[in-house]
Amino acid sequence: MNLPADVQNIINVLESNGHEAYAVGGCVRDCILGKIPHDWDITTSALPEQVKALFSRTFDTGIEHGTVTVLMHGIGYEVTTYRVDGKYEDGRHPKEVTFTASLEEDLKRRDFTINAMAYNDSKGLVDLFGGKQDLDSGIIRAVGNPTERFTEDALRMLRALRFSAQLGFEIEHATYQAIKELAPTLERISAERIQVEMVKLVTSPHPEKIRDVYETGLTKIFFPEFDNMMECEQVNKHHMYTVGEHTIVAMGLAPADKVIRLTMMLHDIAKPVCKTTEENGQNHFKMHPVKGAEMARLVLRRLKFDNDTTDRVCNLVKNHDDRPEINQRNVRRMIIRVGQENFNDLLEVKKADCLAQSMYHREEKLAYIEELERVFGEIVAAGDCLKIKDLKINGKDLIEMGVPQGQRIGEVLKTIFDAVVENPSLNERETLLTMARDMLQ
Ligand code: ATP
Ligand code: MG
Numbered sequence: 001m002n003l004p005a006d007v008q009n010i011i012n013v014l015e016s017n018g019h020e021a022y023a024v025g026g027c028v029r030d031c032i033l034g035k036i037p038h039d040w041d042i043t044t045s046a047l048p049e050q051v052k053a054l055f056s057r058t059f060d061t062g063i064e065h066g067t068v069t070v071l072m073h074g075i076g077y078e079v080t081t082y083r084v085d086g087k088y089e090d091g092r093h094p095k096e097v098t099f100t101a102s103l104e105e106d107l108k109r110r111d112f113t114i115n116a117m118a119y120n121d122s123k124g125l126v127d128l129f130g131g132k133q134d135l136d137s138g139i140i141r142a143v144g145n146p147t148e149r150f151t152e153d154a155l156r157m158l159r160a161l162r163f164s165a166q167l168g169f170e171i172e173h174a175t176y177q178a179i180k181e182l183a184p185t186l187e188r189i190s191a192e193r194i195q196v197e198m199v200k201l202v203t204s205p206h207p208e209k210i211r212d213v214y215e216t217g218l219t220k221i222f223f224p225e226f227d228n229m230m231e232c233e234q235v236n237k238h239h240m241y242t243v244g245e246h247t248i249v250a251m252g253l254a255p256a257d258k259v260i261r262l263t264m265m266l267h268d269i270a271k272p273v274c275k276t277t278e279e280n281g282q283n284h285f286k287m288h289p290v291k292g293a294e295m296a297r298l299v300l301r302r303l304k305f306d307n308d309t310t311d312r313v314c315n316l317v318k319n320h321d322d323r324p325e326i327n328q329r330n331v332r333r334m335i336i337r338v339g340q341e342n343f344n345d346l347l348e349v350k351k352a353d354c355l356a357q358s359m360y361h362r363e364e365k366l367a368y369i370e371e372l373e374r375v376f377g378e379i380v381a382a383g384d385c386l387k388i389k390d391l392k393i394n395g396k397d398l399i400e401m402g403v404p405q406g407q408r409i410g411e412v413l414k415t416i417f418d419a420v421v422e423n424p425s426l427n428e429r430e431t432l433l434t435m436a437r438d439m440l441q
Contacts, residue, residue: 091153150179
């Protein structure tokens, strides 16, 4: 295993001062998989104060849990003292952590065998729970007794599914059964921690693992709307799956972008509540995009997503099924409604949605999206006015014309903007000044 020079250096300094030190956890796992780790964690027998004394630049990131960040060449490395987690009384946090001199004890407290390996050049790979073999055979397995481990920290259940999605691994039988049994205890876990794991799962190479989040009973706890989708049949010629299966397939077909994948996850969230059945047995879902945007907002708020992500996802959910007749004017209006900066995302959402439907009118639907994309490109290339700011006049011009400052300025600009959107050739300074003068007569 090739440790980066800085990691090697930190380990050397600790070892030459009489301590043990290893790279540990995710970085060891990723190295064995031939992936480049996104960060390096070090575990050591040295106490936090001893670590701090040996390095010139350190931060007390989680000193009460034994973690000191050592800064080298602008990169922070988390150096954590070997520890045993004390009793978990609430299914979330250990009551206290105790430092230990034993690497084995430290590895035992970790969640999965593939995350419980340590490495340094002098001792080689330390793999006490068969992590290497599980990595080779693609298995997520709890360290020790899965029921006990999930009782200590219920978040580990969702982490198991997240790792299975990131790595394309299966969850070992007893570990999976323990998740099914203890799923209701996820209720104790904060929304923020659930969000982190869900984003990783949803943006992974295997977002379809969200099906297991449902089947184990976990979505029911923090996202019951998903269960309703999974249980919602859609008898409709455009569809061949339940709402939930369509959602899962659409997620897998969309690019692995956070906003786009979350949009796919939520785009049909309102179908179960908007469902109606015609006399011929066909289902319809009138207004589900608008209602869906409202429901998506509640879900994203509940999971404590930031406002920017929430707004962008809800906007895409709301517009996912918009299909105006294509001409320059309609598409300009659509770009303005959706926001130019969101339009490429909307096109991706539409493609994934279409490809997860039945073959009915598939070619026409794809041709429509292609045409929409083409006209969008034309409008952008033409530099058409798509924002009030793009107008060749501004508020200052109106003030000079004698319009009193305040609301009226905005109203005049908006009227002129609407006219320019109808007819982009009006966007000439003289033309707009004349228009404004006429309006103020
Ligand atoms: P990622 O690539 O997502 O960072 P990771 O394996 O590094 O994956 P982290 O959440 O950064 O995951 O945690 C680092 C290590 O700490 C894990 O590999 C695991 O050994 C341990 N760990 C993290 N969270 C838990 C937990 N809830 N219970 C037990 N061990 C945990
Ligand atoms: Mg990590």
